[in-house]
Amino acid sequence: MAKVVLQLGELTCPSCMTKIRKAVSNQDGVSDVKVMFNAGKVKANIDESKVSGDDLGKVITELGYEVKKIKTKEIA
Amino acid sequence: MKFNMWVQKNQNRMTAVIAILIVISFAVKFLSLPLIETPAMIIASIIGAIPVFLHAWTALMNKVISIELLVTIAVIGAFVIGEYEESAVVTFLFLFGSYLEQRTLQKTRSSVKNLTQMAPTTAEVVDEDGNISTVDVDDVDEGDHVIVKPGGQIPVDGIIVDGKGYMNEASITGESTPVEKTIGDKVFAGSLTDNGTITVETTSVGEDTTFGKIIELVEEAQDSASPAARFIDKFATYYTPAVLVIGILVWIFTQDFPLAITVLVLGCPGALVIGAPVSNVAGIGNGAKNGILMKGGNAVNTFSKVDTLVLDKTGTLTTGQMSVTELNHFGDDKESDMALLSAVEGTSDHPLGRAIVKYVNDQDVNATSDLPELDTVKGQGLQSADGNILVGNERLMKANNVEVSDDAKKAINARINQGDSIVLMAVNKKLKIVVGVNDQLRSDAFEGLTALKNAGIKRVVMLTGDNKVAAQHVADRLPVDEVHAELLPEQKVDFVKKFTDEGHHVAFVGDGINDSPSLATADIGIGMGTGTDVAIETADVVLVKSSFDALAHAYVLAKKTVANTKENIIIAVGTVALLLIGLLIGVIHMASGMFVHEFSILVVIFNAMRLLRIKTLKKSPKLDTNQVKTA
Known part of the structure; x- marks a missing residue:
């Protein structure tokens, strides 16, 4: 298990939030997705054997949002 | 999906192009040149519809019915019936509105952003051979030695293993007077060295540092909504699809297509969705700027209702x-x-x-x-x-x-x-x-408590494990209504319970060292300490700077934030009501509806921005440093 934090550009519409959350949650091996509207961050737990932080970054980019930074941290 | 990204990045430029086209179109209208007027509007509509449509589409792919979908349908509808002017103006207003929203939201978020930008990004790591290399702070491991030069920022939490110097720890303790630290002392990420070069052995990095925890707390706080905001969030989820259904029903029953698409535009829940959260963000942001960490909309809401303030003596009313x-x-x-x-x-x-x-x-x-x-x-x-x-x-x-x-x-x-x-x-x-x-009485305790009472606190209760004489001695110098002395920590909890059972809204202020049960029991636990981990975790409100000035500011801010949220909800609901009435009596059409709509969004954002300007009560001159006794 690992924890991924993605820093996005400014989010302005709350419906973007729902969109990003659903899109990221739909990926295999992703759990506990949290989209922080004001901080412009997405946090999720991933199973690294199934998906990577970069994969999530790609999903969000394809939705049309800028991904500034991806941080992945091992958790026990 | 390259195109999608391109559109996203250039949305503001596209908005500008649409604006120019609309102006050209209106200009030629007066010159009676229909050959240019209509094509200009058509091109403007198409350019405007592209980003809106893309948003709507990606949302729909993820089974979300978005506002953009309503606007897309309305624009296509207007296009089909030949209302190019309406479709162009509506897309322009929608895009320009979101541009303004972006700019103004940035403003409300700036306080917290400034805080996060104070987080260290790089560290100078020294290896065993004494070679120094600059690395990203995320790549520093526990046990690594980092070197910090005079005037530099300490990148990690750790212990000084070499050198000494004066540290400015304002970002952690709120205290801007530099403190001298030497070998064996703990230093915090985010603090600055005033002079002296030190080598620090890393104990924690990034989000695990005290400063990292403070940032994370504030970031999560602005996104954890109050009950009112959560209700509206839920409402909006069902509201948007409901508007779509209503639009279709209007079309079926009235056979009035323009009316149906106007309903879609008017139904956008804009100000309703953004009104409550934006007040919270601004209020919590103002707090963060002043060293007050309020853990989310719930904490703000509950704090604003507090009428009974229960304080610990040692370490809270006194410096300890x-x-x-x-x-x-x-x-x-x-x-x-x-x-x-x-x-x-x-x-x-x-x-x-x-x-x-x-x-x-x-x-x-x-x-x-x-x-x-x-x-x-x-x-x-x-x-x-x-x-x-x-x-x-x-x-x-x-x-x-x-x-x-x-x-x-x-x-x-x-x-x-x-x-x-x-x-x-x-x-x-x-x-x-x-x-x-x-024990020294805090210099601003008297003024702070007086300000709190003026702001709406009805009863101030002091609890202490100390003896009665010492307790009474402190109480005599302060606007304290009740004193209970010689208490064990669990007896303090009993008092807090008793007050809440009597129906009072109770805030407990303590340093989190031996009173965390009371902090947890009260309706609102306020941690007043120099950023101790316990206080950060247990309390609902954390005062980074241990001052009563900050406490009074926090209380006033909570009250004003809640009032501001209510104002915004009234503005939003009022706008929807006005639009509906306007629609019924026929004065509101698609473009004017969109205008009123975007305008109401800006009104709620500007209203929330007033919260950013609330100042700390004052920088008070020091009162006499009364001496009081402790256990």
């Missing part, structure tokens, strides 16, 4: 730092007696002892170096084997039949009446020194 109030000497050689006292107290680690050692040191008197063997007399003090040196309380003096002069008796009584703790020293059975030691 002991200091000597007065030292009376009886006999001839004051300096050598003080030197002896300092030496004896130097052997103990008791707070009273440390205060005395510091006091004597400050008088430029050095402690005696040759000290006989000392024995501890439990509950009384210290004595030398021959009984010639006695340092302790009155009981120790009585037990050893020490001779106490009338003057000394007077001095002792004077200290007791001041609520001081007393330390006595006798040499050769004669009382030589009477020292009063006390």
Whole structure:
């Protein structure tokens, strides 16, 4: 298990939030997705054997949002 | 999906192009050149519809019915019936509105952003061979040695292993006076070295540092909505699809296509969705800027209702730092007696002892170096084997039949009446020194509590484990309504429970050291300490800077934030009502509806921005540093 934090550009519409959350949650091996509207961050737990932080970054980019930074941290 | 990204990035430019096209179109309209007018509007509509459509599409792919979908349908509808002017203006207003939203939201978020930008990004790591390399702070591991040059920012939490210097820890403790730190001292990420080069052994990095925790807390706080905001969030989820359904029903039953698409535009829940959260963000942002961390909309909401303030004494109303109030000497050689006292107290680690050692040191008197063997007399003090040196309380003096002069008796009584703790020293059975030691009352406690009472606190209760005399002594100097002394931590919890059971809204203020149960039990736990982990985790509101000024500011801010949220909800609901009425009496059409709509969004954002400007009450001149006693 690992924890991924993605820093996005400014989010302005709350419906973007729902969109990003659903899109990221739909990926295999992703759990506990949290989209922080004001901080412009997405946090999720991933199973690294199934998906990577970069994969999530790609999903969000394809939705049309800028991904500034991806941080992945091992958790026990 | 490259196109999608391109559109996203250039949305603002596209908005500008649409604006130009619309202006051209309106201009030529007056010149009666229909050949240019209509094509300009058509092109404007198409350019405007692209980003809106893309948003709608990606949302729909993820099974979300978005506002953009409503607008897309409305624009296509207007296009089909040949209302190019309407479709162009609607897309322009929608895009321009979201641009303004972006700009203004940035403003409301700026306080927190400024805080996060203070987080260190790189560190200079020293390897075993002494080579220095600059690395991203995320790549620093526990145990790594990092070097910090004068004026540099400390990138990690850790312990100094080499060098010394003055640290400015304002970002952690709120205290901007630099503190001297040397080998073995703990330093915090985010603080600055004023001078001196130090090497730090890393104990934690990034989000695990105290500063990282503070940032994470604030970021999560602004996104954790109040009950009102959560309700609206839910409402909006069902509201948007409902508007779509209503639009279709209107079309079926009235056969009035323009009316149906107007309904879609008017139904956008804009101000309703953004109104409540934006107040929270601004309020919490203002707090963060002033060293007040409110853990989300819920905490703000509950805090604003508080009418009973329960405070711990030691470490909260007082600084928790002991200091000597007065030292009376009886006999001839004051300096050598003080030197002896300092030496004896130097052997103990008791707070009273440390205060005395510091006091004597400050008088430029050095402690005696040759000290006989000392024995501890439990509950009384210290004595030398021959009984010639006695340092302790009155009981120790009585037990050893020490001779106490009338003057000394007077001095002792004077200290007791001041609520001081007393330390006595006798040499050769004669009382030589009477020292009063006390805890400092926070300089802004009186003003802060007065401000809190003016702001709506009805009852201030002080709870303490300390004795009644000392407690009453503190209470007499402050606007405190009730005092309960000699309490154990669990008895403090009982009091808090009793108040909440009586139907009061209770806030408990403590330092989180031995009162975390009370912090957790109260409706609102307020941690007043220098950023201790316990306080950060248990409390609902954390005051980074331990001041009553900050506490009063937090309370006023909470009240104003809640009021602001209510105003925004009224504005949003009012706008929807006005639009509906306008629609029914036929004065509102698609473009004007969109205009009113976007305008109401800006109104709620600007209203929330007023919260950013609320200032800390004042930078008060120091009151007298009253001396009070602690246990």
